[in-house]
Amino acid sequence: MSSDDPRQTIHDSTAPSTDTRDSRIGEGVDDRFNSKLREAFGASPFILTKFDKFMNWVRGNSMFMLQFGIACCSIEMIHTYAIKHDVDRYGAGVPRASPRQADVMIVPGTIVSKFGPRMKRVYDQMPEPKFVVGMGSCTISGGPFQEGYNVVKGAEEIIPIDIHVPGCPPRPEALIYGILKLQERIQHGESAPVVVKPYELEEFGDLPEDELIQKLAGEIDEDDLVMRYNWADSP
Amino acid sequence: MSTGIEKSEATGEEDALEALLADRAIAHDDHLNAPGFVVNPTDVQDVLTDLREEAGYDHLSCVTSQQYEDRYETIYHLTKFADRTDEVSVVVPTSLSNPVSQSAEPVFRTADWHEREAYDLVGIEYEDHPDLRRILLPETWQGHPLGGDYDQEKPQLVTLTEHENPIQPDHHDQESDTMFLNIGPHHPATHGVLHVKTVLDGETVVDVEPDIGYLHRCEEQMCQQGTYRHQIMPYPDRWDYVSAGLLNEWAYARAIEDMADIEVPEYAQVIRTMSAELCRIASHMLALGTFALDVYGEFTAIFQYTFRDREVVQDILEELTGQRMMFNYFRVGGVAWDLPEPREDFLEQTRDFLDELPAKVAEYNDMVTSNEIFQTRCVDTGVIDAETVKDYGCTGPVARGSGVDYDLRRDDPYGYYEDLEWDVITRDGCDNYARVLCRMQEVEESAKIIEQCVDLLEDWPEDERTVQANVPRTLKPDADTETYRAVEAAKGELGIYLRSDGTDKPGRFKIRSPCFSNLQALEEMSEGEYIPDLIASLGSLDIVLGEVDR
Known part of the structure; x- marks a missing residue:
């Protein structure tokens, strides 16, 4: 019996019929997945899966990227989107200007103290589930600028990162590889744990009082958001 | 083909400059590229105006600031659009205890940002400057990182606050009202992390202020x-x-x-x-x-x-x-x-x-x-x-x-x-x-x-x-x-x-x-x-x- 000639009624034996399965996958597999109902509809239009798994698969293959240029790496990132490398081949080539429409944020460059709170805000504005690719050495450790008085030693101080792509800057091929790895992870339902305590945006009034806080008390309101930046304390 | 050495031949011009500056030049501090005149912090505008109007140095190429062990120094690198090889440096020393120098902004508009940067990173203050605040580092930053006794190990606080419309009070009446618009620092048209504070009246731009420093990586x-x-x-x-x-x-x-x-x-x-x-x-x-x-x-x-x-x-x-x-x-x-x-x-x-x-x-x-x-x-x-x-x-x-x-x-x-x-x-x-x-x-x-x-x-x-x-x-x-x-x-x-x-x-x-x-x-x-x-x-x-x- 094939799908061209479906069974019209279910009667006779209630044991599953195995004709379709046998013709598709041959011997050796037990028949718990086959039912009369399935045979009634024929085999071809159906894939049985878990909804979560299906969603992950969809997510991984249709990622909206955030159009987010910071520094040198963003030029290579543009090249990745553009002609020749064309990351759209992997269903990840739609840069969205608004974080509200984006699934994946590629962090392409050095994060400095002044930009830290802004990046955190942009990340917070992205809808769940969201993923981050850290592009280049600066997002890993601060890269060549690690010793700078103003440089955050890695984007992971501020937001969780799923995939690190090393390089200064990474070639477009490397970024594509990173994106593919991320797709793989998403398809398996994995996401990055937050491994360090990130720099948080907190209200000024909530901070424990110390010398710096006392000094700034006149300038900053109690309920203003602030981020503590501590170059020496970072790993 | 090094080009820096021929400078010493141009002594005739140097004499002319010396005559122009007269006793306002308190010393010489020659650089490899140009003669340098040391002037008092109170003479800056005067000297620069003369150099611009009389001697034709119409291009303030750069303002360098630095701290020595015993003094601060601001250097104005001047040259001419018509003749780039004709250069002169104006060196302005200020004391460590009172690093105040006259601003060059009234003479050269470009000095505005350059002096703000000098203030921000080195810590020299400029009198008469229209708007002397930090430019690259956040407003709440403590210390001047390229100055002498800066301690990088100390923690800092960075704020994330709402921006205010800078001209709201004096640009508001019954008929017209202005709107404040942030462009950036995350915006596709700013080519990176530039933040432009814009005030609009309808669709017309009435005030623009680029806010930079989001990629100041030292x-x-x-x-x-x-x-x-x-x-x-x-x-x-x-x-x-x-x-x-x-x-x-x-x-x-x-x-x-x-x-x-x-x-x-x-x-x-x-x-x-x-x-x-x-x-x-x-x-x-x-x-x-x-x-x-x-x-x-x-x-x-x-x-x-x-x-x-x-x-x-x-x-x-x-x-x-x-x-x-x-x-x-x-x-x-x-x-x-x-x-x-x-x-x-x-x-x-x-x-x-x-x-x-x-x-x-x-x-x-x-x-x-x-x-x-x-x-x-x-x-x-x-x-x-x-x-x-x-x-x-x-x-x-x-x-x-x-x-x-x-x-x-x-x-x-x-x-x-x-x-x-x-x-x-x-x-x-x-x-x-x-x-x-x-x-x-x-x-x-x-x-x-x-x-x-x-x-x-x-x-x-x-x-x-x-x-x-x-x-x-x-x-x-x-x-x-x-x-x-x-x-x-x-x-x-x-x-x-x-x-x-x-x-x-x-x-x-x-x-x-x-x-x-x-x-x-x-x-x-x-x-x-x-x-x-x-x-x-x-x-x-x-x-x-x-x-x-x-």
């Missing part, structure tokens, strides 16, 4: 921590990072070669010239592509076309240097290595690119510059006249698009440019359109230069291919040697001020970035115009935030 500190010989050269690549790396490397190479008196072999100069012009093409292509993206949302055609051509240039540069973007190819005294073997293939590859270029440029002209929509967006928008350009110290295509005939490759020759046939492009449109056309024509001029260099390289005798001068392993220029040298980078005059302190690392390394000065002129271009024109002006300025913030 380039000057990094360079001051590196040794002259090898550790500094990788950093210039990352200032103007749109593949203009070699042009930036040349700025540092020129400064240190001047300071340590190193003669670069001619063969290396030809390679430098060729590769630098390739970088210029790549950089201008990106400028054109992103500008088209800004003004008519063209992601599919122009943008992709320019990136296609950039890929070709990058392939050539990768063959030569081994890198797509961060080349690190120049060395003090030459370049890292000769052309790749087989040479014929490499030269052939370059020739192929040059052969295809005219057709591509014609294509761009068909699609972009003769496009009606494009012209509507660009012609007569973002107007800035030649005088304002000079006042703001704008250089590069921004100046040349306003008819200022100023190009360091010709006016202060270095490399092999002098011996080649090419023209400086100027246009007198003064608007966004003129700047874009200027860049496109410069691409053609660069192609001419490259072609001549390829010819030269092809015929260069095999036993004379010296790629590097004989440079000591450790460079230690004499203590207190100072120089300021600039080259024509993709965006304009990129200058480096170097002071040695007798060790193998610079005592002060100051970068004069063309984008920094160009961006300052944004308000002149866009106030009173419509908001879409602001975006077009921003695009035609072709800024790179890595270079603005350094």
Whole structure:
């Protein structure tokens, strides 16, 4: 019996019929997945899966990227989107200007103290589930600028990162590889744990009082958001 | 071809300057590139006005600030748009206990941002300055990082607060009301992490203030921590990072070669010239592509076309240097290595690119510059006249698009440019359109230069291919040697001020970035115009935030 000639009624034996399965996958597999109902509809239009798994698969293959240029790496990132490398081949080539429409944020460059709170805000504005690719050495450790008085030693101080792509800057091929790895992870339902305590945006009034806080008390309101930046304390 | 040494001959001019300044010059502090006059902090405006009005020094190229053990010092590097090799430095020392100096802002508009930066990073205060606040670091930052006793280990607080409309109180009545609009720091039209505080009245821009510093990654500190010989050269690549790396490397190479008196072999100069012009093409292509993206949302055609051509240039540069973007190819005294073997293939590859270029440029002209929509967006928008350009110290295509005939490759020759046939492009449109056309024509001029260099390289005798001068392993220029040298980078005059302190690392390394000065002129271009024109002006300025913030 094939799908061209479906069974019209279910009667006779209630044991599953195995004709379709046998013709598709041959011997050796037990028949718990086959039912009369399935045979009634024929085999071809159906894939049985878990909804979560299906969603992950969809997510991984249709990622909206955030159009987010910071520094040198963003030029290579543009090249990745553009002609020749064309990351759209992997269903990840739609840069969205608004974080509200984006699934994946590629962090392409050095994060400095002044930009830290802004990046955190942009990340917070992205809808769940969201993923981050850290592009280049600066997002890993601060890269060549690690010793700078103003440089955050890695984007992971501020937001969780799923995939690190090393390089200064990474070639477009490397970024594509990173994106593919991320797709793989998403398809398996994995996401990055937050491994360090990130720099948080907190209200000024909530901070424990110390010398710096006392000094700034006149300038900053109690309920203003602030981020503590501590170059020496970072790993 | 070092050019710094001939300066001492120009004593006649120096006498004239001395007569002009009279007893306001309290001492001499000569730099390698120019005579330097020390003046009192209270005489700054006076002296600068005289130098500008009487002696014709109309270009305040850079303001360098630094702290010595016993004093602060501000140096105003002056030169002339008409004659770049005629330079003078005005050195203004101030005491450690009271670092207050008169502002140069009333004389040169460009001093505004430069002095804010000096205040921010070094801690010198300027009297009469219209708006002396931090520019690169957050407002709440404690201490001045390039000053003497800064402690990097201390924690800092950065705020994230709502911005206020700066002109709300005096620009509000029954009929009209203004709206405050933040553009950036995360915005597709700002070409990176620029934040533009804009106030609108309807659709008209009434106030614009670029807020920079979102990519201030301490380039000057990094360079001051590196040794002259090898550790500094990788950093210039990352200032103007749109593949203009070699042009930036040349700025540092020129400064240190001047300071340590190193003669670069001619063969290396030809390679430098060729590769630098390739970088210029790549950089201008990106400028054109992103500008088209800004003004008519063209992601599919122009943008992709320019990136296609950039890929070709990058392939050539990768063959030569081994890198797509961060080349690190120049060395003090030459370049890292000769052309790749087989040479014929490499030269052939370059020739192929040059052969295809005219057709591509014609294509761009068909699609972009003769496009009606494009012209509507660009012609007569973002107007800035030649005088304002000079006042703001704008250089590069921004100046040349306003008819200022100023190009360091010709006016202060270095490399092999002098011996080649090419023209400086100027246009007198003064608007966004003129700047874009200027860049496109410069691409053609660069192609001419490259072609001549390829010819030269092809015929260069095999036993004379010296790629590097004989440079000591450790460079230690004499203590207190100072120089300021600039080259024509993709965006304009990129200058480096170097002071040695007798060790193998610079005592002060100051970068004069063309984008920094160009961006300052944004308000002149866009106030009173419509908001879409602001975006077009921003695009035609072709800024790179890595270079603005350094």
